[in-house]
Amino acid sequence: MPKRAALKDIAQKVGVSTALVSYVLNNQEEEKRVGKEIAARIRQAAADLNYTPNQIARSLKTSKTHTIGVIVADIHYRFTSGVTKAIEAACQQLNYTVIYGSSNEDPAKFARLVHLLVDRQVDGLIIVPVMDCKKEIDYLHRHEIPFVLIDRIPPNVEANIISIDNVKAAHRSALHLAKTGHRRIAFVSYQSGLLNLAERKNGYLAALAEAGLSPDPALIKEIAGRRPADGVTDRVTDEVKQAIDDLLALSPACDSIFFATDTLAVEGLRHINALHIPVPERLGIVSFDESEAFELFYCPITRGRQPLADIGRIAVDTLIDTMHHPTTKKKVLLGTEFIIGKSCGET
Amino acid sequence: MPKRAALKDIAQKVGVSTALVSYVLNNQEEEKRVGKEIAARIRQAAADLNYTPNQIARSLKTSKTHTIGVIVADIHYRFTSGVTKAIEAACQQLNYTVIYGSSNEDPAKFARLVHLLVDRQVDGLIIVPVMDCKKEIDYLHRHEIPFVLIDRIPPNVEANIISIDNVKAAHRSALHLAKTGHRRIAFVSYQSGLLNLAERKNGYLAALAEAGLSPDPALIKEIAGRRPADGVTDRVTDEVKQAIDDLLALSPACDSIFFATDTLAVEGLRHINALHIPVPERLGIVSFDESEAFELFYCPITRGRQPLADIGRIAVDTLIDTMHHPTTKKKVLLGTEFIIGKSCGET
């Protein structure tokens, strides 16, 4: 096939300079007062030659790529697919291209991604932070690259953050268990340096207090390490099993579990199923987030749902805003929906 | 922060020309016989200045972006996350960046994405085709842009294709139902112009024949239209419900269902659950692909599993190969794993 047409070719064909062509094709004919008739001829020639601008040349000149980078934790999370879908939709409208990368919860991979994307000169970043990412956050600040963090709140950083109100959501979940008659409510979470899970624990504790239940350290299980990459889920799986076994052996008996994340709930329910523990009769269950499995479980799981589409959309809005006003520092906390299933013995 | 260092800055600092710097930093010092000592000084200066090459300038010059485009159908499919994870891993090793886009099964969006990615000058494409994508495929051929199709096989196209052996996999699934004592085996699929589902139907029919069962058109349900974008799943959901109601009303009774895709199975099981139809006692179930829900269902679903990681990895290999040998036309059919659960009354 013939080489791609360039501005020069159009200019030649019409018999004008490349400058005029550039003006017209960038719709600056008004400001630059390009002749009406010539503008039309330029457009015609562009169409004839099937012209499409060379984005790379344009980027080199303007040092804008019209591309944003997105770093997610793991593409298998429901959170990821929900949010990225919204990000993609929003960016398409704004004519931005998106480049993704997954950290797989690995700080080293995360750091590599940040540098890769900055190297590719993305105009901005939407990031799900991992643990120990302070260095990269600082790097972005130093280089004045606009970014917004979503989902998780790392300690001690100043940044645009879009997240949910974890305290409130967790409070609602735990309180629901109390209201459905549960007294020995367990909390199963990950150990983590990120604030989200700490906030969820706070919400849980607040709900206990409000319901007049006293907290019991034995009811709080914090799994070490996040679900590791691909297939190597065994360690977490084993720890979840152990945690549930421990809880079931407690006396006075644990009568319900609040899972702090969907992945933990899925792992946990698998084990609970294998043990033939009836839900909700023997064990009430509440989870965070969504999973296809929650609805198909013999007893639909009651859960708090994050507004994933909103998070994605607002993240893009905020990023674009920051790109224009670099000093913006927004912290948006969104509300969650509470989906009542039957896993707490609801009537 | 200070402006980014460029080749020129290094050249200036060391007191040589940019050409030398370029050679050294691209490890061509051997061929270009650059002086050892000077090479060392150049590297040192590069490190001092924190030099990172400007990929955009490089791309403009070489017209290679070291980027590949991936067009998936829907990020919510298990297929998508499984395959993209492998693609990303493979590309990272090869130092390629990946740009994703979702067609959401919409031919118009698909076409837009192809052009967007070509505009961005990706070096190659990995594509999950949608219906009616012949025009874009031709476009890629005409422009000599390397690409490989995965998952689905559009009719009448010449291209690199990585897929599974659908006939064989479906045959195995349906035969399993026959072997576990089912005689009235239904096949629930989508209507589609793509060959995959046609092949799955062929496999199903072949299994019936092998088991001495006569095919019954009433047992074959083909849902119109794929699951549409975001939330608007109602039409498909309704049709699946209707299909299952119809099957259950049949006489002689339908005793089992083979779902041609995981999404259909999830929809179907939801309805079967709501109707309190016991699996496998009243209805044996086999599905294709994976879902978190299949393991958590009270009765683990027997299913064929696609080698998602292999598909992704081989797609990248094939693409790279094609980029070097544009005439390559590979058609790779991979085998599937068959996971035996309890949903067919297995003992």
Place this chain on the structure above:
DNA sequence: TTGAAAGCGCTAACAG
């Protein structure tokens, strides 16, 4: 061994 210089395709300041 090294350097000078010509672009890749586009934008935008400046000059007519």
Place this chain on the structure above:
DNA sequence: CTGTTAGCGCTTTCAA
């Protein structure tokens, strides 16, 4: 209103 021109940062040919 329209044209000229100087780069953006890099690769690579050609000459020294």
